Amino acid sequence: MNLRDLLSPFFVWQRAFEKPYTSIRPTIDRPGAPAYRGFHINVSEECVGCGSCHSICQNHAIDMVPAAEFEGRTGDSGLRPRFDYGRCCWCGLCVDICTAASLRMSNEYAWISEDPDEFHFTAGVDDKPWQNNEHGYRRAEGYHLYPPKRIEMDMLSPDESVQSFEEVARGYSEAQAKLEADRCVECGICVATCPAHMDVPDYIHSIRDGDYEKGLQLMYRTNPFPATCGRICTRRCESVCPVGILGEPVAIRWLKRFIVDQVDAKDYPRILNDQIIESGHRVAIIGAGPGGLSAAYYLRKKGHAVTVFEAGETAGGMLRYGVPSYRLPDADLDKDIAYIVSLGVDIRYNTRIGKDIDFEQLLQDYAAVFLSTGLSVPSNMRIQGEDHARVLSGLQVLADVASGRDPGIGSRVAVIGGGNVAMDAARVSRRLGAEVTILYRRRIADMPADEEEIHESQEEGCNIVPQAIPVEIIAADKPQQVSIKWGEAEMVQDPTGGRPRPVLQEDRMHTDTYDCIISAIGQGSDLDFLSKENQQQLAIEWGKFTPGEYQQSALQKVFVGGDVANRTADAISAIEDGHHAARGIERLLNPDGFTATQTDNTGEPA
Amino acid sequence: MNTVDEILDYAIDQEQQAADFYEDLAGRVEKGGMKEILMEFSAEEQRHKQRLLAVKSGEHELTPEQEVLDLKISDYLIDVDATDDISYQDALIVAMKRERAAYKLYSDMAEKLPESHLRKVILGLAKEEARHKLFFESEYDERVLRDN
Numbered sequence: 174m175n176l177r178d179l180l181s182p183f184f185v186w187q188r189a190f191e192k193p194y195t196s197i198r199p200t201i202d203r204p205g206a207p208a209y210r211g212f213h214i215n216v217s218e219e220c221v222g223c224g225s226c227h228s229i230c231q232n233h234a235i236d237m238v239p240a241a242e243f244e245g246r247t248g249d250s251g252l253r254p255r256f257d258y259g260r261c262c263w264c265g266l267c268v269d270i271c272t273a274a275s276l277r278m279s280n281e282y283a284w285i286s287e288d289p290d291e292f293h294f295t296a297g298v299d300d301k302p303w304q305n306n307e308h309g310y311r312r313a314e315g316y317h318l319y320p321p322k323r324i325e326m327d328m329l330s331p332d333e334s335v336q337s338f339e340e341v342a343r344g345y346s347e348a349q350a351k352l353e354a355d356r357c358v359e360c361g362i363c364v365a366t367c368p369a370h371m372d373v374p375d376y377i378h379s380i381r382d383g384d385y386e387k388g389l390q391l392m393y394r395t396n397p398f399p400a401t402c403g404r405i406c407t408r409r410c411e412s413v414c415p416v417g418i419l420g421e422p423v424a425i426r427w428l429k430r431f432i433v434d435q436v437d438a439k440d441y442p443r444i445l446n447d448q449i450i451e452s453g454h455r456v457a458i459i460g461a462g463p464g465g466l467s468a469a470y471y472l473r474k475k476g477h478a479v480t481v482f483e484a485g486e487t488a489g490g491m492l493r494y495g496v497p498s499y500r501l502p503d504a505d506l507d508k509d510i511a512y513i514v515s516l517g518v519d520i521r522y523n524t525r526i527g528k529d530i531d532f533e534q535l536l537q538d539y540a541a542v543f544l545s546t547g548l549s550v551p552s553n554m555r556i557q558g559e560d561h562a563r564v565l566s567g568l569q570v571l572a573d574v575a576s577g578r579d580p581g582i583g584s585r586v587a588v589i590g591g592g593n594v595a596m597d598a599a600r601v602s603r604r605l606g607a608e609v610t611i612l613y614r615r616r617i618a619d620m621p622a623d624e625e626e627i628h629e630s631q632e633e634g635c636n637i638v639p640q641a642i643p644v645e646i647i648a649a650d651k652p653q654q655v656s657i658k659w660g661e662a663e664m665v666q667d668p669t670g671g672r673p674r675p676v677l678q679e680d681r682m683h684t685d686t687y688d689c690i691i692s693a694i695g696q697g698s699d700l701d702f703l704s705k706e707n708q709q710q711l712a713i714e715w716g717k718f719t720p721g722e723y724q725q726s727a728l729q730k731v732f733v734g735g736d737v738a739n740r741t742a743d744a745i746s747a748i749e750d751g752h753h754a755a756r757g758i759e760r761l762l763n764p765d766g767f768t769a770t771q772t773d774n775t776g777e778p779a
Numbered sequence: 780m781n782t783v784d785e786i787l788d789y790a791i792d793q794e795q796q797a798a799d800f801y802e803d804l805a806g807r808v809e810k811g812g813m814k815e816i817l818m819e820f821s822a823e824e825q826r827h828k829q830r831l832l833a834v835k836s837g838e839h840e841l842t843p844e845q846e847v848l849d850l851k852i853s854d855y856l857i858d859v860d861a862t863d864d865i866s867y868q869d870a871l872i873v874a875m876k877r878e879r880a881a882y883k884l885y886s887d888m889a890e891k892l893p894e895s896h897l898r899k900v901i902l903g904l905a906k907e908e909a910r911h912k913l914f915f916e917s918e919y920d921e922r923v924l925r926d927n
C-alpha cells in the first residue's frame with residue numbers, strides 16, 4: 174500500500190469545511206410545468222368515497238380511510254383516498270377514473286421531510302399547501318374511461334304502448350346487458366343505500382362473467398322478489414350510483430331484470446338449493462304482499478312452518494292489484510311468488526284476520542306473528558260533492574283492471590293526485606281509450622311519483638295540469654258525467670318551514686266536466702282488525718306502526734313491516750322489512766343460535 | 780264585551796275550552812295512536828292559552844299588523860263530526876275548522892268596531908287564530924296531502 178492510499182480518507186475531510194454544492198431547497202426557483210402531475214388535490218366535499226381511484230391504481234398507492242366529517246352522508250362511503258408517495262408513480266389514472274371529478278393533481282412536487290413515514294396524506298382532509306394550487310393535471314373535458322351514457326332500454330313507442338297492457342320495457346339483450354354491466358365501477362355505494370342491501374356490484378359482475386345462476390343466488394340472499402324489483406323498484410341505488418354524477422347511473426334495475434330473465438323458473442330449485450331443516454316452530458303472517466312473502470321465504474329457510482293469511486284471492490298485495498301489468502306482468506310476479514310458495518309456505522286465501530279469524534287467536538296458536546297488511550283505504554278529498562257516483566278511487570280502478578273487470582271510466586277522465594297511484598290510474602285510463610287530464614295541487618317537480626312514470630304518462634298523452642286545487646264536485650247535466658270545480662294555485666314559501674305550499678287563488682277558478690273523476694290522493698291503513706287494546710299496545714302513529722329493532726312491536730311476539738310500518742311505502746322496503754322481521758323472529762325463537770350481521774338495522778323506519 | 784280585559788278573558792276561555800274538547804275526545808277515541816295526537820292538539824291549545832295570558836299580563840304583545848299566510852285549505856273542506864272512531868284526517872279537519880271559525884269571529888268583530896285600542900287587540904287575536912289555522916293546515920298539507 175502506498176502512502177496516497179493511506180492518506181486519501183483525510184483528503185475527503187478537507188472538503189467538509191467547504192461550501193456545499195447541494196442546496197437545502199433545490200426547487201425553490203423551479204416550479205412544475207403548468208400541467209405537471211404533482212401532488213393530489215381532492216375536493217373532499219364533492220368526492221363520494223367510491224374508491225375507484227383506489228381500485229384503478231396499479232401501484233397500490235391509494236388506501237381508502239375513514240373521514241369522520243363525511244360519515245353517514247347519503248351516497249357517500251364516508252371514506253377518502255389516502256396517498257402513499259413512496260408508491261405513487263404519478264400516472265394520473267386515479268384522476269382519469271374519478272367518478273365525481275373531485276380529484277386532480279397540482280403542479281407541486283417538492284415535499285421534504287427526514288421522516289420516510291410522513292409521505293402519506295389524505296387529500297382534501299389533511300391540510301397541505303398545494304390544496305389551492307390552480308395548476309397541474311386535470312382530466313380533459315369530455316374524456317371518460319367508461320361511457321357516461323347508459324345503454325338505452327328498448328321501449329314500446331307511446332303510440333303502441335297505449336294500445337294494450339303489454340309490458341312497455343322490452344328488456345336488454347345479452348350484448349346490451351354486458352355493455353351496461355361494464356359501466357359499473359364496483360364501488361358498492363349502492364349497497365348501503367339499497368334498503369335490502371343487495372349485493373349489486375357482485376351480481377352485475379356475474380353478467381360480465383355470463384354466470385347468471387350466480388347472479389340469481391346473490392340476489393336471493395336479500396331479496397326473493399328479483400323479477401319484480403328488476404321491473405318496478407324505486408331504485409334508490411341508482412340515485413346514488415357515482416357513475417351518475419358525471420353521466421347516467423348504471424341501469425341497476427334493468428341489469429337485475431336481465432339476470433332473472435335469463436334463468437328459467439324450473440331451474441330455481443337446483444340453483445338456489447334451499448335446504449330446509451324443520452325447526453318445529455309455527456309462525457303466522459298476515460298479508461301476502463311483498464312484505465309478508467319476503468318474511469315467509471326467510472322464515473321457511475330457517476325451517477319454521479309458515480302460514481300466510483290473505484284476505485284476497487291471490488298473492489302479491491299491491492303488486493298484483495295496484496301496479497299495472499304493462500309495468501309488471503303477472504307472469505313475472507308469479508315467477509317470484511311461485512318459488513317462495515314452493516318451499517312449503519301455506520297461504521290461506523280469502524281469510525281476513527279480524528273477520529274470519531281473530532288476531533288474538535293467532536297470538537295463541539303461533540310462536541310469532543308478522544303483520545304486513547299494507548295501505549288499502551283510499552284517502553278522501555273531503556270536498557263538497559265527493560260522494561258523487563262518478564267519483565272513483567284510483568285503487569279501485571286499478572284493482573278492477575287487474576282482475577279483468579271493466580272499471581267503467583268513460584272516455585274523458587280527470588285524475589286527482591301526483592303519486593304512483595295517480596300516474597298508474599292515468600296510464601291505465603289511456604289504455605282503456607280515455608282522454609286523461611291529471612290535476613295536481615303542486616308543481617310537476619314536487620310530484621311524489623317516479624320521474625320516469627311522469628315522463629311516460631306525458632308521452633302517452635296524459636295532460637298534467639299542475640298547481641290545480643279541487644274545491645268542489647258538482648253534478649253535471651247528464652247523470653253519467655260529473656263536474657269538478659278547481660282553482661289555480663301559487664306556490665308560497667311557508668315562513669314556518671317545510672316545502673313551498675300551494676295557495677288557492679280564488680279569482681282563478683275553473684269548472685270542467687268529465688265522464689268520471691279518479692281520486693288518487695293517497696291511501697291509509699285499515700287496522701280495524703285489531704282490538705282497541707291491541708291497537709293501544711302496538712304503538713301506532715298517524716295510522717302506521719312504529720317498529721323497534723328487527724321490526725318487533727311493543728308486543729314481544731308481534732313483528733310489523735311493509736307499507737303499514739315504514740315511511741317509504743315501496744316494494745323494496747317492504748321486502749327488507751319482511752327479511753328483517755324474519756331475522757327478528759329467528760332471534761326470538763332461537764336466541765342461542767342467532768348472530769347479528771352488519772346490515773341489521775336498529776329498527777328506525779326507512 | 781267592551782273592554783280589552785273582557786275580550787282577552789273570553790279568548791283565553793275559548794282556548795281552554797278547545798284544550799278540554801280535545802282531551803275529552805282523546806278519552807273516547809278508538810283508533811290506535813289517535814289519543815296521543817289529540818293530547819298533542821290539547822297541549823297546542825294550552826300553549827295558545829299561555830300566550831294570551833302573557834298578553835294579558837303585559838309580558839307579550841299581539842301583532843295585529845303582521846301578515847299571516849292563509850293556505851285556505853279548510854275553507855273548502857266539508858264539516859266532519861268528532862266521533863269516537865274519528866280518523867287522523869278528520870281530527871285535523873276539526874282542528875283547522877275550529878281555528879278558522881275563531882279567526883272569522885275576531886275579524887268580523889274587528890270590522891264592526893271603529894279604530895281603537897280594543898279594535899287593535901281584537902285584530903291581534905284574529906292574527907293569532909290565523910297562525911293557529913296555518914299550524915294545523917300545514918300539518919294537513921304535510922301529512923294528509925302528502926301524495927297530492
Ligand SMILES: Cc1cc2nc3c(=O)[nH]c(=O)nc-3n(C[C@H](O)[C@H](O)[C@H](O)COP(=O)(O)OP(=O)(O)OC[C@H]3O[C@@H](n4cnc5c(N)ncnc54)[C@H](O)[C@@H]3O)c2cc1C
Pocket residue numbers: 405406407459460461462463464465482483484485489490491492495496497524525526527545546547548571593594597702734735736737742743744745747
Ligand atoms: C298503484 C300502485 C303503484 C305502485 N307502484 C310501485 C312501484 O312502481 N314501485 C314500488 O316499489 N312500489 C310501488 N307501489 C307500492 C308497493 O306496491 C307497496 O309498497 C308494497 O306492495 C307494500 O307491500 P306490503 O306487503 O306492505 O303490503 P301490500 O302489498 O299492500 O299487501 C298487503 C296484503 O295484506 C292483505 N291484508 C290486509 N289486511 C288483511 C287482513 N286483515 N287479513 C288478511 N290479509 C290482509 C291485503 O289483501 C294484501 O294482499 C305501488 C303501489 C300502488 C298502489
Ligand code: SF4
Pocket residue numbers: 215219220221222223224225226227253254267270271272273274275276
Ligand atoms: S374516485 Fe374520486 S370520488 Fe371516488 S373516492 Fe376517489 S377521489 Fe373520491
Ligand code: SF4
Pocket residue numbers: 356357358359360361362363364373374413414415416423425
Ligand atoms: S352500480 Fe354504481 S354504485 Fe354500484 S358498484 Fe357499480 S358504480 Fe358503484
